[in-house]
Amino acid sequence: MSDVILTMKNINKQFPGVKALSDVDLEIRAGEVLALMGENGAGKSTLMKILTGIYKRDSGTIIYNGEEIEFSNPKAAQDAGIVIVHQELQMVNHLTVAQNIFVGREFKNGLMIDDQKMNEEAKKLFDLFEIEIDPKENMGNLTVGSQQLCEIAKAISFDAKIIVFDEPTAALTEHEIQHLFNIIRRLRDRGIGMVYISHRMDEIEQITDRVTVLRDGEYVGTIITEESTKDEIINMMVGRTIFEEPKQFSNVPADAETVLEVKNLNQGNRVKDVSFNLKKGEILGFSGLMGAGRTETARVIFGADKKDSGSIILNGKEVEIENPTDAVTLGIGYLSEDRKRFGLMLEKNLYENMSLASLDDFVSNSVINEKLERKIASEHVVSLNIRTPGVSQFVENLSGGNQQKVVVAKWLIANSDILIFDEPTRGIDVGAKQEIYELMNDLVNEGKSIIMISSELTEILRMSDRIVVMCEGRKTGELSIEEATQEKIMHLATKRD
Amino acid sequence: MKNKLKQKSVVDFNKFGLLIVLVVIYLLFGILTPIFKPGSNFFQFSRILSALNYAYFIGFLALGVTFVISTGGIDFSIGPVMFASALIAGQCLVYYKLPLWLCLIIACVVGLLFGILNGYMVAYRFLPSFVTSMASMQIAKGLGSVFTRTQSVTWPPRGEPNSWFRNLIKFGSVPTGLILLMVTALICGFFLFRTKPGRYILCLGSNKEAVRLSGVSTKKWEMLAFVICGLLAGVASIFYVGAYATVQPGLGDAFNNEAIAACVMGGTSMAGGKASIFGTFIGALIIALLQEGILALGFSISYQYVLTGLIVLIAVIIDSKKNIKSV
Numbered sequence: 001m002s003d004v005i006l007t008m009k010n011i012n013k014q015f016p017g018v019k020a021l022s023d024v025d026l027e028i029r030a031g032e033v034l035a036l037m038g039e040n041g042a043g044k045s046t047l048m049k050i051l052t053g054i055y056k057r058d059s060g061t062i063i064y065n066g067e068e069i070e071f072s073n074p075k076a077a078q079d080a081g082i083v084i085v086h087q088e089l090q091m092v093n094h095l096t097v098a099q100n101i102f103v104g105r106e107f108k109n110g111l112m113i114d115d116q117k118m119n120e121e122a123k124k125l126f127d128l129f130e131i132e133i134d135p136k137e138n139m140g141n142l143t144v145g146s147q148q149l150c151e152i153a154k155a156i157s158f159d160a161k162i163i164v165f166d167e168p169t170a171a172l173t174e175h176e177i178q179h180l181f182n183i184i185r186r187l188r189d190r191g192i193g194m195v196y197i198s199h200r201m202d203e204i205e206q207i208t209d210r211v212t213v214l215r216d217g218e219y220v221g222t223i224i225t226e227e228s229t230k231d232e233i234i235n236m237m238v239g240r241t242i243f244e245e246p247k248q249f250s251n252v253p254a255d256a257e258t259v260l261e262v263k264n265l266n267q268g269n270r271v272k273d274v275s276f277n278l279k280k281g282e283i284l285g286f287s288g289l290m291g292a293g294r295t296e297t298a299r300v301i302f303g304a305d306k307k308d309s310g311s312i313i314l315n316g317k318e319v320e321i322e323n324p325t326d327a328v329t330l331g332i333g334y335l336s337e338d339r340k341r342f343g344l345m346l347e348k349n350l351y352e353n354m355s356l357a358s359l360d361d362f363v364s365n366s367v368i369n370e371k372l373e374r375k376i377a378s379e380h381v382v383s384l385n386i387r388t389p390g391v392s393q394f395v396e397n398l399s400g401g402n403q404q405k406v407v408v409a410k411w412l413i414a415n416s417d418i419l420i421f422d423e424p425t426r427g428i429d430v431g432a433k434q435e436i437y438e439l440m441n442d443l444v445n446e447g448k449s450i451i452m453i454s455s456e457l458t459e460i461l462r463m464s465d466r467i468v469v470m471c472e473g474r475k476t477g478e479l480s481i482e483e484a485t486q487e488k489i490m491h492l493a494t495k496r497d
Numbered sequence: 498m499k500n501k502l503k504q505k506s507v508v509d510f511n512k513f514g515l516l517i518v519l520v521v522i523y524l525l526f527g528i529l530t531p532i533f534k535p536g537s538n539f540f541q542f543s544r545i546l547s548a549l550n551y552a553y554f555i556g557f558l559a560l561g562v563t564f565v566i567s568t569g570g571i572d573f574s575i576g577p578v579m580f581a582s583a584l585i586a587g588q589c590l591v592y593y594k595l596p597l598w599l600c601l602i603i604a605c606v607v608g609l610l611f612g613i614l615n616g617y618m619v620a621y622r623f624l625p626s627f628v629t630s631m632a633s634m635q636i637a638k639g640l641g642s643v644f645t646r647t648q649s650v651t652w653p654p655r656g657e658p659n660s661w662f663r664n665l666i667k668f669g670s671v672p673t674g675l676i677l678l679m680v681t682a683l684i685c686g687f688f689l690f691r692t693k694p695g696r697y698i699l700c701l702g703s704n705k706e707a708v709r710l711s712g713v714s715t716k717k718w719e720m721l722a723f724v725i726c727g728l729l730a731g732v733a734s735i736f737y738v739g740a741y742a743t744v745q746p747g748l749g750d751a752f753n754n755e756a757i758a759a760c761v762m763g764g765t766s767m768a769g770g771k772a773s774i775f776g777t778f779i780g781a782l783i784i785a786l787l788q789e790g791i792l793a794l795g796f797s798i799s800y801q802y803v804l805t806g807l808i809v810l811i812a813v814i815i816d817s818k819k820n821i822k823s824v
Contacts, residue, residue: 302710304709304710323709323714324709324710324711324712324713325712325713325714327712328711328712329712334710336710341704341706341707342706342707342710343707343710344704344707345700345703345704345707345708345770346703346704347703347770347771348699348700348703348770352696352700356700356707356708356711356713357711357712357713359693359696359697359713360693363692363693366692366693366694367691367692368691368692368693368696370691410711414711414712
């Protein structure tokens with residue numbers, strides 16, 4: 001048995017309205033890969049952010065190399081040899097690969113930055129792991145996969161003792177994943193302790209030694225990967241088996257009318273020749289890896305970004321959508337993947353947020369009827385089961401799930417018939433997630449139609465009636481729910497030209 | 498729930514507290530004046546009237562800029578725009594002999610045009626309001642000078658023909674200016690908090706992109722805030738010349754800071770989204786009282802600049818603390 005290098009014990013962390021972690025334990029050993037698993041919102045990222053000094057813990061202890069530690073910032077953690085490879089890449093596109101790797105600790109030649117030395121050092125680093133990337137290349141010219149490898153090389157270059165990988169394969173092709181695994185195995189041989197966060201079961205089986213599972217911010221348990229089955233791990237994660245059951249067949253009748261048809265949509269190099277249609281009462285799932293162009297497609301349809309070409313046909317009539325105002329008038333609502341930035345006014349109250357898309361309906365003689373606003377908002381608080389002390393509450397004080405419901409209420413009040421849900425359950429805890437799913441099902445039963453963009457395959461398979469898969473801006477396939485499997489979707493999602 | 502109660506009490510304290518600050522400053526100057534200048538008395542009606550003269554134009558400027566700050570923007574051109582309005586309209590009256598009513602309209606229109614310029618550049622050309630208003634500040638200063646050939650303009654004093662505009666400030670011994678300022682403040686408050694455009698302006702300051710993605714034509718409403726601000730700067734010029742008569746070209750920037758100070762002191766957040774018209778009104782009175790008091794104590798007006806600078810800093814620190822707490 002290898003040595004324990006780091007122990008986290010009884011870690012607690014509270015966010016406004018949400019208990020993110022309660023009494024969580026974690027043990028990292030030298031020369032092993034520990035999988036950290038759990039549903040979205042289980043607390044994995046929070047725990048890792050506490051480990052790497054991004055967040056402060058409320059209570060609990062961290063013992064590293066026999067000493068109790070507390071990192072006040074990520075730099076302190078880095079200096080101690082604990083680094084994280086983030087899910088979202090943190091690279092500067094206009095700098096070279098080498099400049100990115102050594103950003104903030106450049107080699108200097110007097111006052112000048114010694115680019116040559118940096119290139120040499122980066123090359124050495126790459127050679128060690130058989131990474132074939134030119135250190136002099138601009139970061140922006142690399143594929144997402146190569147950028148990911150650079151991020152990892154950067155982490156290693158800190159003389160890391162512990163490396164945390166936060167969903168490193170989310171944007172990688174099968175080939176790139178195997179390359180990454182080779183690198184991880186080498187790091188393991190060198191005695192480095194790693195934490196590997198991923199949702200993909202087959203990866204967990206391939207590369208990890210032990211699995212620690214969190215659920216709803218609580219520690220569930222740790223098991224040896226070799227001695228456990230997929231089902232056991234899933235059971236630990238969800239606590240009940242029925243939860244992730246995929247949809248068996250489409251609920252949409254074959255003769256349902258087409259409400260939205262998109263033809264040959266183009267926008268820059270993010271959206272390339274995308275065509276699809278949406279039927280009344282349908283949940284159309286959009287699957288794909290990060291950067292596949294799904295959000296961009298949605299934004300163009302909604303008028304948030306201008307399209308280069310293509311046509312949008314709504315209820316049989318071709319329409320011009322120049323801006324979000326047009327889209328809202330035509331009955332389209334968009335629920336962004338980033339609610340806080342694009343969906344909500346956090347320091348405004350519930351009813352001000354809910355009436356925003358349809359304020360005209362609350363105005364008589366150019367004066368806002370606040371009484372009516374409160375009444376309609378209260379009705380939606382009840383019907384959507386939003387947990388809040390009242391409609392005058394600031395939205396920032398609500399939990400993620402309830403915030404999402406406020407956005408849903410906004411579009412229901414605006415009478416939207418087509419709702420685009422972009423990552424509807426991101427950052428929402430398990431219970432609330434279930435509620436959002438039920439809500440979406442209710443909406444389509446009432447005759448509304450939904451486009452659902454999701455990076456979670458389980459979510460796609462559970463909710464969709466039909467699935468569109470995209471890769472690098474193109475639609476690479478369409479699957480009925482009856483024929484769809486995780487494998488088929490992943491195959492299409494990585495189908496590059 | 499707890500959180501909400503706390504937030505509410507902060508707001509209420511601000512309103513109440515600001516009134517207390519006003520009274521305390523008044524009493525303080527009253528006590529200090531005889532000490533610094535033996536024999537003189539601050540507690541005179543004439544002192545109040547003199548302070549009010551200052552409060553009127555600062556008040557109109559501050560009410561206007563409250564709209565811009567509510568959207569999360571800033572306008573550094575209001576002082577010079579007010580002076581440009583006063584110079585151009587005054588020149589029309591004194592030199593070109595245009596009728597007074599027309600000159601007063603011209604004063605408002607000059608302000609309005611600057612508001613349109615600022616608003617268009619910020620909302621439709623996506624320029625930062627900081628830069629835009631700095632530029633239009635220069636334009637306003639220059640334009641006023643060019644129009645009057647770098648001469649100062651003196652509006653007719655009380656008693657002479659074409660001086661009825663002075664009754665807007667004071668009619669007999671009634672401070673009509675205060676009534677007009679209060680009425681304007683009430684209208685501004687109603688507009689900002691009860692009407693659709695006002696709601697949109699406040700929402701823009703909270704999260705502009707979320708407002709746009711809710712189908713609101715954000716550009717229109719953002720521009721409107723600057724237009725209102727410009728118009729009120731034009732109106733302010735009437736109250737400036739009503740009180741002080743002579744306007745010199747190339748000045749006016751000091752009033753930017755005082756108007757913004759009044760606004761921020763009153764509880765309007767520099768980050769946008771939160772505003773208080775009542776606060777702005779009391780803030781303008783405080784600024785005017787400080788100016789009057791510092792002169793009464795026998796200090797140079799330069800001390801007032803130091804003081805307003807410090808007030809802005811303190812108000813912004815309090816405001817940003819509130820914001821940090823809520824993150």
